[in-house]
Amino acid sequence: MTSMGITCRSCGSHNVSLFLDLGDQPHCNRLIPPALADQREPFYPLRVGFCQDCTLVQIDHTIPKESMFSDYPYVSGTTKTLVQHFKETAERLIKTYDLKSGELVVDIGANDGTWLKQYQPFGLRVLGIDPAANVVDLALKNGVPTWVRFFNETTADEIVAKEGKASLVTAAGVFFHLEELHSVIKGVKKLLADDGVFVVQAIYLGGMIENLAFDQVYHEHLVYYTLKSIEALFAGHGLEVFEASLVPIHGGSLEIHVAPKGKRPIGKSVDAMRADEAAKKFAEFETYEKFAANVWKLRDDLLALLRRYKAEGKSVYAYGAPAKGATLLNSFGIGPDLVQQATEKNPMKVGYMMPGSRIPIVEEGNKRPDAYLVLAWNFLPEFIAKEQAYFAAGGEFIVPVPKLQVIGKDALK
Numbered sequence: 001m002t003s004m005g006i007t008c009r010s011c012g013s014h015n016v017s018l019f020l021d022l023g024d025q026p027h028c029n030r031l032i033p034p035a036l037a038d039q040r041e042p043f044y045p046l047r048v049g050f051c052q053d054c055t056l057v058q059i060d061h062t063i064p065k066e067s068m069f070s071d072y073p074y075v076s077g078t079t080k081t082l083v084q085h086f087k088e089t090a091e092r093l094i095k096t097y098d099l100k101s102g103e104l105v106v107d108i109g110a111n112d113g114t115w116l117k118q119y120q121p122f123g124l125r126v127l128g129i130d131p132a133a134n135v136v137d138l139a140l141k142n143g144v145p146t147w148v149r150f151f152n153e154t155t156a157d158e159i160v161a162k163e164g165k166a167s168l169v170t171a172a173g174v175f176f177h178l179e180e181l182h183s184v185i186k187g188v189k190k191l192l193a194d195d196g197v198f199v200v201q202a203i204y205l206g207g208m209i210e211n212l213a214f215d216q217v218y219h220e221h222l223v224y225y226t227l228k229s230i231e232a233l234f235a236g237h238g239l240e241v242f243e244a245s246l247v248p249i250h251g252g253s254l255e256i257h258v259a260p261k262g263k264r265p266i267g268k269s270v271d272a273m274r275a276d277e278a279a280k281k282f283a284e285f286e287t288y289e290k291f292a293a294n295v296w297k298l299r300d301d302l303l304a305l306l307r308r309y310k311a312e313g314k315s316v317y318a319y320g321a322p323a324k325g326a327t328l329l330n331s332f333g334i335g336p337d338l339v340q341q342a343t344e345k346n347p348m349k350v351g352y353m354m355p356g357s358r359i360p361i362v363e364e365g366n367k368r369p370d371a372y373l374v375l376a377w378n379f380l381p382e383f384i385a386k387e388q389a390y391f392a393a394g395g396e397f398i399v400p401v402p403k404l405q406v407i408g409k410d411a412l413k
């Protein structure tokens, strides 16, 4: 067992063991503009470890948050699946917690306001917090009040002073990004009204393990939670998880509802997930060693497949250029020799190159390859439905995760 020589981001233990070393990689969302094509971008270690004391899985290297999140190319509203997911979630939370017109909902890492927008028709007051000025502009145009800053204890004090306490605080797809993890939790505690609830949606480590989704590991994601490790984190701040469930977004996310300790009865869902995690041995280091071995097996299989396509003279493009795609390409050493370009519908990415691999990102066009490597595999059903004509014409999808497979005419409906 190799010690990482770090202190655990949650419990402060020095007992963090390395299980997956993905090598040095550039920041996955730092796309390369044409003007910088001849300069090498900074590379940082991407290593994943397991805390033997509180079971938290984490990476050791922190790229300063200001450099990662002050200008952000990811926009929630571009993904149809995500918009629908946010709508359903907002309606469910309003109903469950009987939220009334005029009450305050605060979203941490609010992005372009896609989620908060769903609360406005119900008369709720909303406030988004996001450090990326470029996406906050979109939120404001969207009619969603949003402040440009990082959420932490200071921001929470400011919100309470100006807007009062919140009945609901949410953090979707952001709670594993937090450099100031403990300050954020203290801030949430201050911000919550007496009977307020904090709802977190985060990539679920259990889902990553089961789906071999190692490509969810990137520098923005500092920590990877199971219910057990996130319960331990909140317990250290006098908070507790009273509901826990899995939601089918981003390839399987954990949704937990948190309140001050003793405020709400612990739901059956928490016991059920604890039992499930124990049965699957997510608190045991051996589980992570096996996971790493499977990642390297996937690398060998995928490289063999792509080299075969190349030898047969077949073109392969990446379908989308998501952050997780950068991890997969860079971890496996896949460049433009094997995947010629990435097609993307997000105009903020087109014209750039993917970091590290330097695969050019182009607009979705008429020129179709023999096969697409599907990097955003979590949206596969949406892509299959959209590409029926492509499959009918003989096109193929190479899907690396959760299991390497090639989809072609068999995907026709």
Ligand SMILES: [Zn+2]
Pocket (backbone or CB within 6 Å): 008, 009, 010, 011, 012, 013, 051, 052, 053, 054, 055, 056
């Ligand atoms: Zn720990």
